[in-house]
Amino acid sequence: MKKAPLNSENQQIVIKKNITKKSTRSPLFYVGDKYKLMPQLSELFPKNINNYFDVFGGGGSASINTKAKHFYLNDIDTKVMELHHFLMEKSTNIDQFIFDMRFLIQEYGLSHSELGPNIEIEKLKKEFKKTYFAKYNKTGYLKLRSDYNNNKERTELLYLLLIYGFNHMIRFNRKGDFNLPVGNVDWNANVSSALTEYASWVNKNEITLTSLDFEDMIKRNFENNDFIYLDPPYLIRFSEYNKLWNEEHEQRLYQVLDELDNKGVKWGVSNMVNDHQGNHNYILENWMKKYQVYQIKSNYISHFDNTIKDTYDVYITNV
Ligand SMILES: C[S@@+](CC[C@H](N)C(=O)[O-])C[C@H]1O[C@@H](n2cnc3c(N)ncnc32)[C@H](O)[C@@H]1O
Structure with missing residues (x-):
């Protein structure tokens, strides 16, 4: 030293x-x-x-x-802590959660690069070098955001907004609505492995949230x-x-x-x-x-x- x-x-x-x-x-x-x-x-x-x-x-x-x-x-x-509460609950069976999220991603028509290459995204990559995911996901993301803002009990939608939103951030306006635009990101293998490692930490430890x-x-x-x-x-x-x-x-x-x-x-x-x-x-x-x-x-x-x-x-x- x-x-x-x-x-x-x-x-x-x-x-x-x-x-x-x-x-x-x-x-x-x-x-x-x-x-x-x-x-x-x-x-x-x-x-x-x-x-x-x-x-x-x-x-x-x-x-x-x-x-x-x-x-x-x-x-x-409080929204950050709500996400921790939610993911800790899901940690008892994180594989099931990851599996269930697949259907939600599909329902909103969002890209899911963990599942392998998507021909349409590959085409967009040539034209929009830094915004290809955003171009692909924009419509589905806006529907997701509106559904969440209409029912804020649905924390799984908030987690999906965090994964597909700008810079993986969380931001709410004065009215209390989530208001970030779509990001150039999607659910890739890093998301599933981060969830799995988080669940393993949760399951092995005593944790109090405040x-x-x-x-x-x-x-x-x-x-x-x-x-x-x-x-x-x-x-x-x-x-x-x-x-x-x-x-x-x-x-x-x-x-x-x-x-x-x-x-x-x-x-x-x-x-x-x-x-x-x-x-x-x-x-x-x-x-x-x-x-x-x-x-x-x-x-x-x-x-x-x-x-x-x-x-x-x-x-x-x-x-
Ligand atoms: C630099 S970030 C912490 C990042 C964190 N160590 C991590 O690895 O993800 C600072 C955090 O402080 C929180 N914060 C701001 N003011 C606070 C306060 N008065 N009391 C407790 N937390 C506060 C913010 O919400 C933000 O999440």
Whole structure:
């Protein structure tokens, strides 16, 4: 492990070597998920975790790739947690669920590349290099979206919208209707294998789901060897859920972490100090001086020009 100064205060930051271990992807294919970084992060987590609190859980990648006695998975987004509830229920017989979804995909006339090549899509690929699935699926997707918006109890339709929708995202308008356009994606072999791996994790573990604000989630008594992992929205990055986050939240989070540290509760938090557009998180930089900081290598796709940029996340911990 190397040490090098990173910030203006010359705080010593530990740079982790690249780790090439395999990591499991959540079937929610969540924007900003941590699955690629989990091999680096989990190495820095304490060994023998008792209760594990994934406070900003999103798709759950930071839980699926961790070993603990009991998992507490939380996200303020109730729709995300509804999808976890739904997929956990289906995990008792995930093969049946995958099989049933085939009929739904067929009913809406959507492409299903896991089943093999589709001549019409192959033709569209020549003409519409980046939008062939979207062209093929648009009509079926709009019918699916309208059916879901007319009956929001049908979580299986919401899951299908996530699989066929823009960037696998979840977005609702003020009226509470799902409003993302069709994406250039479909149900391929990765979807079924992510569901199978998720089900295997669900069936082997004790998991409690909540949908609370982070502060309420960690207002509790902790036991020995409990560990809290926090992956908040990054103040200096754009994403749908960043609308929920501002400087006040950021400061409140660090205050709560200081209080937990005083009580001897172990935690680790992911974040980013600067990005390629020159944005800088001064609140984070000032606060993290008190703790151990690790540089975590990551690749992000820029929202502005669709290129992949090499950037560094930080992982700050009191372990
Ligand atoms: C960076 S994402 C987490 C990604 C997740 N670790 C994964 O691997 O999929 C941040 C998450 O924080 C959630 N969030 C935003 N504000 C929150 C709050 N006040 N309390 C709890 N969760 C919050 C968002 O809904 C979003 O899912």
